[in-house]
Amino acid sequence: MTEAKQYTCIGCPIGCPLHLEHDGNTIKEVSGYECDRGAKYAHQEFIDPRRSLSTTVAISGAMWPRLPIRTCKPIHKDQVLEAVRKIQALKLQAPVKMGQVLIRDFMGEKGIDVVACRTMKRADESS
């Protein structure tokens, strides 16, 4: 049985409304896009939608009480909320360096690390 899904392309500000028809896991047809990027995006969203995740974690002894962090690659869209909850459990201590890996192979996915987005010195070090 053919079913349909609607997406909005994020490729550019036009935001084409995309219409994807599928039968189970098989894509039948994509329409509504004005350029190839739209078709590609609809495929990606249907097969394996992913989002980059950035948030903050508590850090003590630094200039600010929060450290910005992100996953180095996008994670499964459905796992975003669970991922944030896992990350929230982290409690860090300054100093931390930009790019420092805080969690390796996050959410059981090889090669997806949680990294620090900036350096935070200890508050008494940074003049």
Add this chain to the structure above:
Amino acid sequence: MLGRVEKKYGVVVVGGGPAGLGAALGARDYGEDKVLILDREPEAGGILLQCIHSGFGLHYFKEELTGPEYAQRFIEKVIDHDVDILPASYVSRIAADSDGIKKVRIINEKRGILTVEAQAVVLAMGCRERTRGAVRIPGTRPSGILTAGLAQKFVNLMGYLPGKKIAILGSGDIGLIMARRLSLEGCEVVGVFELMPYSNGLSRNVVQCLNDFNIPLHLSNTVAAIHGRDRVEKITVAPVGKDLKPDLARAWDVPCDTLLISIGLIPENELTQNLGISLDVATGGPRVSSTLETSMPGVFACGNVLHVHDLVDFVTNESLLAGRFAAELSRGVRRPGDNIQLLPGENVRYCVPHTLNPGHKHTVYLRCKAPMKPCKIRVGNLIEKKLRFVFPAEMIMLKLKPDLLDKFHGDSLRIDILPLAKEERND
């Protein structure tokens, strides 16, 4: 080195955001060895430090960075280049003496009041957000009403949440990004209300910040009243007609404890105005020449203080140039003044810079008034460029070749954005 400050500089940069950092590097690259950056915050980086989402640097670094990463790359470069940075320093006044030397007065928590001298000053103070007062929302004055950018600072730097049940007025990117940010932190975002019939944010942000979290976007709606005695209890939302006035007969109430306001940015120009520099009403920033010099010789401007940018990469490009021209001036290079005015025409809200000069390449930034697709940009009758679309929220960058103005003899040049005629469309 951090915290070092001397009495005299070639170039003093006010503001340590991406614009200030870029200007300092531009000045150093040109050969000015005495450059100082001043910022009122405890560290340089500007608004980027609180913009923890990714989406920065695609043009400049060819990779997608978060705000703090973009900032740190520049701060490290600036420190490597021996630029002095003095944080926690509020610039309260700039004055020029009779031989053009600028005196910059600084209020620093530890050092008190001090004055430094500069041959050239670059204004890079960024912008601030429009508040409730700018749109005069009726109702009570409880706590729980704040701008989206301030909420972003609270959440991302200081670690506290502004409330639990959040309504957002305005669908620009900052509002959308905060809708996602607060949802991730466990708040309930009850809706985003937008006056215009279209979102002012990128479709990417509408999809990833609202749709992903099932947050409704109410277009052509506004907040007509705020209720609550000590704390916000609810807001009244009303649809707007063509005249953008709320239709109170069709209004409804939305319970919430917090209202975030995200209705646009205004260049931060108190210092500029005190200097008597002439401003452009459309941008809210100073009028500048093709060397990004304001109406006061030796004072340059770049970044959001000049006009509000949506892409930090454009801020960087512009400010590298501003720094370079400031350094030229401080090293005694004098260029002939511009002789061509650049004027916004059909469907152009503004264009920067305001004047041009033949024989040089120019980068012109402009914004349209209303969305249009497809269309063309016309510069006088010199060149035409087709575009698939223009949106008010997307700044347009136009590069002009050095020989473009060689055969132009007028004293003003108009930029228009026009719809494509039917026969022009198919290619």
